[in-house]
Amino acid sequence: MEKRVLVLNLDHSPVAVVPVQKAIVLVLLEKANVLSTYDLLEIRTVSRSFQYPAVIRLSQYKNIPFKGVLLNRANLFRRDKGECQYCGSRRHLTIDHVVPRSKGGKTSWTNLVTACNRCNVSKGDKTPEQAGMILRSEPFKPSLSYFLAEYAERQAEEWLPFLESRVVG
Ligand SMILES: [Zn+2]
Structure with a gap:
């Protein structure tokens, strides 16, 4: 499976998960900086090669109204x-x-x-x-970070340092 890239806002809050091609375009246009890369992965073009980004941060704050994780x-x-x-x-x-x-x-x-x-x-x-039935855990409203951390544990450990402080809540 292709690796995904975590996009952070200027204030380090997670805003999106994008395919690597999109992340590289943002970096080349100087709309984002690479904060972390996947080890051992490289992307080559004709003229240069890039480390495969794992986490990027937008260069400008984007006001993205986040309505919460979709209930489905x-x-x-x-x-x-x-x-x-x-x-x-x-x-x-x-x-x-x-x-x-x-x-x-x-x-x-x-x-x-x-x-x-x-x-x-x-x-x-x-x-x-x-x-007479007992719930194994109290149902809660998950945050975006909750799902991101869950994904990161399976697919992208490189994200974890950028999510840890936000997992709870
Ligand atoms: Zn059951």
Whole structure:
């Protein structure tokens, strides 16, 4: 898989993840500086070669309104690491409203969890307490950094020093 490049704003807050070609264009146009490179990777053009950038920082502050991580099925499963939040199963995953909609439960990060089909059916139209089921972790609204750090641990350790201070929260 091709490596991706983490783009930081002038204040070091993460703003985007881009393909390497795009990152190099930003650097060549002097719109960004390279802060970290991937070891052992090089990109060659006819006339020169570049270290493969891992993290770049924009040269000018960009005001990017960030609305938060999109609430959808894929991102919810990612937040819950692909595990049913009641029994830990990784199979037949569905989405459960912790407080059922019929009882006023909202469709929000803090009221939705990944649940396997079996747990979802046996919980039915009840709250976890009523159904005698226990959540393995409290559902939370993930930040962009949370997902970036999760990706970095698997694919791009070079990013971690630039994310660590921002992972919590
Ligand atoms: Zn389950």
